[in-house]
Amino acid sequence: MRTRTKWLSALASLAAIASAAVATTPAQAVGPELLPLNVTNNSGRSEAVHLYVLGTDIRSGRLGYVNQAGAFTPxxxxxxxxxxxxxxxxxxxxxxxxxTLQVPRFISGRVYMSFGEKLKFFLTPDGLVQPAPWAGGDPNSGILFDWSEFTYNDAGLWLNSSQVDMFAVPHAVSVTGAGGETKKAGELKAGGRDAVIDGLRNQAGWSGAVVSGSDGSVLRVLAPGKAADVGKFDANYLDPYIAQAWNAYTGKTLTVQPFGDRPDVKYFGRTSGNNMNFTDSTGKQVASFAKPSTSNVWGCDGALQAPNDQVVGPIARTLCAALHRTTLDRIDVQPGGGAGDFYQGSITNHYSRLVHQNMVDGRAYGFAFDDVQAQESLVHDGDPRSAGITLTPFSGAAAVAPVVSSGAVESYVPNWNFVLN
Known part of the structure; x- marks a missing residue:
């Protein structure tokens, strides 16, 4: 068990950026002070469901929990x-x-849902230890559970399902705005959970990522980084592809255009030795990245650490997404290509490939920066009236009513990954 945790959400830093961008026009609160969150159980399972709303009051930075009525307690x-x-x-x-739960404004966190057993959380002097079922000895490893991530503030609601760490409980997320339009994401195709599980079991070298309980039923599929951390997957799996992609730019230039709404902002990368160096349009070097390890790619960290700035971070997240999707060597303007170009070749992120492949709209949070090119399972509304999480069938037919698909909000919310330290 880890003994210390922090909630790290890019939403907190993005809120600061958004505030700075509209500094001349003070933000006006929209949506209710307590936002109804409707959790619907269409899972087809008979076990009791337990819910938790945990997170950070982004005004004070204090960690705490929310009860069903919407009261936050540190x-x-x-x-x-x-x-x-x-x-x-x-x-x-x-x-x-x-x-129906009530979510108060100024909370950024997670909604956990578990089947059968309640989750076990722990406290240190520094904060909350969250479940880490991929780690040896974690008391929640035998429990079937999952979570969605959210931020609710004066600029509205962001809510997403997440497969960044694992894929376990099929569920869709939704938000309904003041105009009555409902946006939805995260819905699996009929039989999608089984398809992801069977796909990984049949993919050479990946079967160790599938984790079953004592009764033989599948509890979860671990993302490759988590599986590698506990010896269930090749820790150096992606190294040959990383080398191929890095070496591709010894003789040609990689162009990174990280902002969809600012196509004039471009950075130009060439590989020299072990480093890929980037210049801006004036020829000034603005960033340099050492060749990352497989672990760096899975975590989008280490050599690919993305600071919350307007240059190094956006380049790093673009590189990380292209390496996950194995497009970096083939497409020399990034972000580049479309969903049909992603995850090609025998060495690729087959976990993310299969999760995306089995979503109704093709969108999922298969890795930390899967929002590059708006591939993430996220819904947002600037003036929400209610939100929803629907627990859907584990096999067989889907059970979510069709609604309007959510639009891309890539430029506002780049990453929702909450990390255990």
Whole structure:
């Protein structure tokens, strides 16, 4: 078990950027102070569902939890070793039912949902230890659970399903705005969960990522970085492709245009030795990246660390997305290509490929910067009236009513990955 955790959401930093961008026009709150979040259980399963709303008050930075009525309570200090957190679970809906939670403004966090057993959280003097079922000894490793991630503030609601760490409970997310339009994302195709599981089991070298419980049923599929961390996947799997992509730019130039709304902003990369160096349009060097490891690519960190700036970070996230999708060597203007160009070749992120392939709209959060080119399973509304999480069937037919698909919001929300330290 990890003994320390931080909630790291790019939404907090993006909120600062957004505020700076509209500094001359003060933000005006929209949407209700308490936003109804309807959790509907169309899973077809009979176990009790337990819900948790955990996160950060982005005004104060304090970690805490939200009860069903929408009251935020900061966590009390924990101990070392970590001490059990109080039970803050909310009773979820029974089969075919809906439970309504209230989400207060200025919260950025997660909605956890577990089947059968309640999750076990712990507190340290620094904050909350979240479940990490890929880690040895984690007390939640035998529990079927998942989460969605959200931020609700004066600029509206952002809500996404996440497969960045693992793929476990099929669920769709939605938001309804003041005009009555509902946007939805994250819905699996009929039989999609089984298709992802079977696809990984049948992909050479990837079967270790599929994790089953004591009864033989599949609890989750681990993302490649998490599977590699615990010895269930080749830690150097992507190295040959990384070398191929890095070497491709010893003799040609990579052009990175990281902002869809500012196509005039371009950076130009060439590989020299182990480094890919980038210049701006004046010829000034603005960034340099050492050749990343497989682990760096899976985590979009280390050599590909993306600071919250307007130059190095946007280039890093573009490189990381292209390496996950194995387009970097083939397409020399990035972001480049479309969904049909992604995940080609025998060495690629087959986990993300299969998750995307089995989504109704093709969109998922298969890795940290999957929002590059708006491939993520995210819904946003600047003036929301309600939101939803629908637990969908684990096999067989889908059970989410068709609604209007959500639009791209890539330029506003680049990454929702919450990280355990």
């Amino acid at each position: 966590w009390s200090p924990g101990g070392n070793p970590p001490t059990p957190a109080p039970d803050v679970s909310i009773d979820g809906p029974g089969a075919g039912g809906t439970a």
